[in-house]
Amino acid sequence: MPISPPDEKLLDLPSIELMELFGRIRYLTDKAGFSGTLPAIWQCSDESQSIKKALFGYVFNCPSFNLGRVGALLDPTRLATAAHHGNDLVIIGGSHLGAQQEDGIGYIERIHGDVAPCCGKLTRVLGEYLQLYQRATQLIKIFRAGGTARIEIPYKYLFSKPRSSTARIQIRLNRLVGGESTGEGSLGKIFPMNHALITDHPALGELTETPQPIGKRLTPDTFSFRKNLDHDSLEPLSMLEASVFDFFPEIVSSNQPHRRICDINTWRQFHRMASYITDYFDGSHRNIFVLAGLTIDHSVRHNSFVPQFGFWMEQGKALEARYFNTEQIHELLSKQKIYRPPVTFLEYAGIT
Numbered sequence: 001m002p003i004s005p006p007d008e009k010l011l012d013l014p015s016i017e018l019m020e021l022f023g024r025i026r027y028l029t030d031k032a033g034f035s036g037t038l039p040a041i042w043q044c045s046d047e048s049q050s051i052k053k054a055l056f057g058y059v060f061n062c063p064s065f066n067l068g069r070v071g072a073l074l075d076p077t078r079l080a081t082a083a084h085h086g087n088d089l090v091i092i093g094g095s096h097l098g099a100q101q102e103d104g105i106g107y108i109e110r111i112h113g114d115v116a117p118c119c120g121k122l123t124r125v126l127g128e129y130l131q132l133y134q135r136a137t138q139l140i141k142i143f144r145a146g147g148t149a150r151i152e153i154p155y156k157y158l159f160s161k162p163r164s165s166t167a168r169i170q171i172r173l174n175r176l177v178g179g180e181s182t183g184e185g186s187l188g189k190i191f192p193m194n195h196a197l198i199t200d201h202p203a204l205g206e207l208t209e210t211p212q213p214i215g216k217r218l219t220p221d222t223f224s225f226r227k228n229l230d231h232d233s234l235e236p237l238s239m240l241e242a243s244v245f246d247f248f249p250e251i252v253s254s255n256q257p258h259r260r261i262c263d264i265n266t267w268r269q270f271h272r273m274a275s276y277i278t279d280y281f282d283g284s285h286r287n288i289f290v291l292a293g294l295t296i297d298h299s300v301r302h303n304s305f306v307p308q309f310g311f312w313m314e315q316g317k318a319l320e321a322r323y324f325n326t327e328q329i330h331e332l333l334s335k336q337k338i339y340r341p342p343v344t345f346l347e348y349a350g351i352t
């Protein structure tokens with residue numbers, strides 16, 4: 001079993017407007033004695049992330065250093081270069097999601113008027129798995145016969161096939177069925193339903209003799225995915241897929257699968273970042289503050305941010321570095337005042 005990411009409810013806190021967020025981080029890091037601070041950021045390369053990047057630089061009075069790639073993949077090796085460009089480091093990063101959510105996918109209106117999935121890269125990683133799951137929730141049927149609950153599993157889920165370059169859903173038969181097959185259905189075999197499934201879903205008492213799709217009762221513990229992954233690939237799509245693969249059952253069965261893949265990606269990249277910092281910068285006497293979270297794209301120009309994970313290392317003391325969960329990082333930030341840049345954005349950009 002993979003280590004579980006934090007529960008989705010814990011990560012779903014209100015978002016903060018960017019100037020307030022950056023102002024609070026600036027206040028916090030000024031107070032903590034940060035100096036010669038380089039702002040650095042890992043995020044998707046989408047246009048909708050660019051004003052965020054600009055405002056981050058504005059508040060810290062230094063254009064930000066790029067640590068990320070498309071899909072909000074972190075390239076930790078760039079941190080070594082960033083370290084030559086500043087003394088202390090303030091790093092923010094994470095996935096982004098279009099604020100208009102429909103059927104669990106986030107959308108944004110692009111500059112030419114098209115409404116498109118956002119983050120598009122993560123939608124592409126998600127698509128194959130979400131489709132397999134949704135099809136299974138419709139094809140596996142449940143009904144009542146002879147006074148007992150039954151389940152029909154299509155043959156395509158009963159036969160095992162070798163792992164290939166196309167994803168497959170692997171049903172955990174012992175979690176769904178409660179005994180030997182009792183007959184043939186139109187698509188597959190009929191079994192008594194597993195007792196746990198009946199007790200976990202009391203509404204099953206209302207089953208009729210007409211088969212109905214199992215739907216959301218196909219919970220993450222009842223299936224897994226199989227696919228040959230390319231762990232050595234440096235192509236972003238493959239890297240993203242490999243990084244979140246173990247968590248796909250949880251992602252696709254969420255009511256907000258797009259948001260969930262964003263959050264799990266952020267969680268994975270944040271811990272890559274934190275372990276790189278503790279290994280690489282131990283004893284360097286640097287102050288490093290990292291904030292990871294979800295950027296909500298209201299439009300291509302306007303974002304807000306949900307803080308989710310924090311890391312703070314003072315004076316290069318890796319062993320004493322502090323980690324903040326979502327609730328703790330919200331609390332830490334809410335206690336700070338909001339720093340306001342003393343110059344206008346145009347003045348910051350060198351235009352007087």
Ligand SMILES: [Zn+2]
Pocket residue numbers: 044045046070071072096118119120121122
């Ligand atoms: Zn994106």
